[in-house]
Amino acid sequence: MSQVTIYTKPYCPYCVRALALLEEKGVDFTEVEAAFDPEKRQEMMRRSGRTTFPQIFVGDRHIGGCDEMMALERAGELDELLTADA
Template sequence: MSQNKPVTIYTTQFCPYCIRAKRLLESKEVGFDEIKVDFDAAKRGEMTERSGRRTVPQIWIGDQHIGGCDELYALERAGSLDGFLAE
């Protein structure tokens, strides 16, 4: 298995979009650093400051902000996600 860029995903526990995004990454056997912001105002503030968005999930591949679940799936449909993930 090839090396992938680090993936960071800000989530909340019951968000269906967070679950979908994590499932896609897991189906590709991509590890990720999950930062749960449910009850952590500081982490949610960090996410908002980094992304400019208040919604979850917010996903980074390496240093590049991808966006949320819809953007992640759009990359997959376009055949670009594997390229973004590759080290």
């Protein structure tokens, strides 16, 4: 299974929704709370090219934020991506 990393911030409804989907699927993920940590926020922006939360990575692949992850789920592509070998 691929390693999933999600950059989040507190009180973010999109972060909550994305985390809930990952938990529902039983995905082992690393949550990085980056909103108030300048180094982690810079890391997120460098990796994703974006400043919004959440930013989600499967392995080294940036899949985007909550909306993009939900679109992958609706298209039936998320499970395959999550279960691919790292």
